[in-house]
Amino acid sequence: IAGITQAPTSQILAAGRRMTLRCTQDMRHNAMYWYRQDLGLGLRLIHYSNTAGTTGKGEVPDGYSVSRANTDDFPLTLASAVPSQTSVYFCASSEESGTYNEQFFGPGTRLTVL
């Protein structure tokens, strides 16, 4: 593995189903982030983690949950998917949170909720 990987690459999901998007990094970065990107809108932060064992809510956390059991993994769970959660989801990481937190992005997961 080099950098950040996300799985699945794309997914079509029925409304009401539970879904976990996976994210793994091998750079030993302390901080990790989940964003969604919708046409015409900027990246919006869903949840973040400044270090393993801690998480925080971003701009649009409702309907999503995260966990950070170790440094490398940061899964995002949709407990009961709704069509408004159709989006491209990017996981990112940075060496630290704080000033100059250059973020490295995974390839994204394209999720469609029907």
Place this chain on the structure above:
Amino acid sequence: GQNIDQPTEMTATEGAIVQINCTYQTSGFNGLFWYQQHAGEAPTFLSYNVLDGLEEKGRFSSFLSRSKGYSYLLLKELQMKDSASYLCAGTDSNYQLIWGAGTKLIIKP
């Protein structure tokens, strides 16, 4: 409120120079980032400014004026591969990034 504004789309000619502007309003300020995003791909880091002035990095330069809440990305000697979206992002008081919607740059031969 917090807001990042940048033009939706710009067109330029191969070999020319283009300037992409960004104005920001954030609850705190700890620096401004520019990222490049090709269609269907992830954003990649281009530049970071925290002090006023111009930062040059090859064909790309980024400028910041903290007093005006203004930044621009300058791309010189445009190449077809520069066709992409350019994302401006400012940091808030919690060091999280607030992102603009991106400027889609179209390069014509």
